[in-house]
Amino acid sequence: MSKKDNGVGVILAYLNAKNRPYSAQDVFCNLQKQHGLGKTAVVKAVELLAVEGKIKEKTYGKQKIYFADQAQFKDxxxxxxxxxxxxxxxxxxxxxxxxxxxxxxxxxxxxxxxSLTTQQMISEVGRLKEECSTSRERLEKIKSASNHVTPEEKEKVLKEQNVYVKEWRKRKRLASDMMDTILEGYPKSKKEFLEEVGVETDEDYKAVVPTV
CATH class of the missing domain: 1.20.5 (Single alpha-helices involved in coiled-coils or other helix-helix interfaces)
Structure with a gap:
């Protein structure tokens, strides 16, 4: 765009291409960033185009609207x-x-x-397995020393077992839900997923949740 042109060609091409009414302010806002036109230059350009008959001008109250000459468009x-x-x-x-x-x-x-990431789920599953193993060992020790346990202590242990079994079921379900979420977008089978991430299930060790 030359200084002599002062944006007239750009504005004429823009109004013809858009073929809808704009105020001088609209034209300035729409073209200023791309072409660096000043508001005064835009106002002078649309007024000049209207005088030359290259665009049309309509006045609504105090506002003037400019738009392409429709005669140039075919019916x-x-x-x-x-x-x-x-x-x-x-x-x-x-x-x-x-x-x-x-x-x-x-x-x-x-x-x-x-949801948890794959690494977070693997870590959580490992932690739960370790906790279950520790609890199982403790339970086995308690059972093996049953002849030294009072009825009150036995009742306390059974209540703790009930809590741990419920927690086992809850966390087993949580781990299963997390794996199901991953498997929705995993291209391989569940068995291949478990082998790939190194997850061992209760079924692998024939571990069964006790009936309480």
């Missing part, structure tokens, strides 16, 4: 308008479908972001 037939309406309807349907897909993907992403 559109009813068939063309009908085809355009059909295309607009088709695009609106596609937009709705894509918007719905985006909402679903956003929901899935939010759910995944709130």
């Amino acid at each position: 559109v037939s009813d068939a063309d308008l009908k085809a355009m309406d059909g295309r607009i309807s088709q695009l609106n349907e596609e937009l709705q479908t894509l918007s719905q897909s985006c909402r679903q993907l956003d929901a899935e992403l939010k759910e995944l972001n709130s």
